[in-house]
Amino acid sequence: MKRAVQKRTLETRAKLLTAASDLVAGGGYQSLRVEEVVLRAGVAKGTFFAHFNDKEALLEQLIAAEINAALDRLEVADKPTNVNDLIKLLDPVMQVMTSERYVFDLILRHSSATLLDKVGPIADTFGRFILLIAEWFKTGRWRPDLDPYLVAEGVQSFAINAMALNFCALHCGVPTEDRMTTYMRAWLEPGQ
Amino acid sequence: MKRAVQKRTLETRAKLLTAASDLVAGGGYQSLRVEEVVLRAGVAKGTFFAHFNDKEALLEQLIAAEINAALDRLEVADKPTNVNDLIKLLDPVMQVMTSERYVFDLILRHSSATLLDKVGPIADTFGRFILLIAEWFKTGRWRPDLDPYLVAEGVQSFAINAMALNFCALHCGVPTEDRMTTYMRAWLEPGQ
């Protein structure tokens, strides 16, 4: 028969999460070790994997939380009316995503859901992000020839490209903001 | 003082590469194990890492070779004159890149060079790809308002997005080709 979730379970999971985010705050995501997390949380290694399928599942939760916090702020902001404002709004989200190269790679890898029934927390943030900015393009004179969702997909594609080039020594002489300006003008203001 | 490369060295490297590509041909990239490669090549494990910085360096070479083969065919093809032809031309390259999800993720991770002096073989293929298609946009009536290289960057950004969605259960009801058509029309034929 089915049983309710024990209080102990929630406590253990909370201990693991706080231990992990403390360690991340200290040394970043890349160098996080499962053994350090369980040591700090005061549980056995096996317990970790009873709560998370793998290490990345934990990282996904922590990173998704950061992205969602940035999206929360986006949601209450005024709609942008021009390319400059748009880029300024997107900037904090892009900052989070590119805080570490390791983080950016992990985000990309989890940005699309593999299984219909198992949409991960990062894939969720991407869904939320694109719906949010699609809303912006429903009003105003942004690409009136296109479906707002398609406009949003384009913005996302270019943003990802700009972030990737941010890590590229060949291109990072140009600041990400400038590159985004070029992209957004070309995508959102064709022929102008 | 500097010495010439020994014949033995080249032989060993060749043995490792053929062993690896044989194994990949049999079971794909994801399940390739360094220990199996050295076993098949008849060398010790340490030898592997004397020839490649890490496992991914080997995979990079094998995958870059596949991409370059596809680009070789692109190079001798006729320039596309419309969106449909363009997509047909890009298709083989996209097929290679999405042959395995593991491969696609690895490609993305190596698509931009981290160190100026250490541009990897996959980053090279991306450089080659974008110069190649930028050439296409120098003639014809593709976005005359934009620099051809910028047009090419847009195509690349959308192509990557389309490939990523290919692995996404939420979107893969729509074939990649159809998604690319939507993207390319919006990017290359705005307002039409």
Added chain:
DNA sequence: TCTTAAAAATGACCGCGGTCAATATAAAAT
């Protein structure tokens, strides 16, 4: 209160990528 079964926690163990001091081999110097 005692029994019992479901759920949670444990830690020894494994797989596999990667390291490095020791050894072997090639070619230059004598």
Added chain:
DNA sequence: ATTTTATATTGACCGCGGTCATTTTTAAGA
């Protein structure tokens, strides 16, 4: 030929993510 030095190879070893049979804890049923 013999010594010397640069280069290539070796395999025992390590780090770390992840597994699983066993033990411990919880709470329902008697």
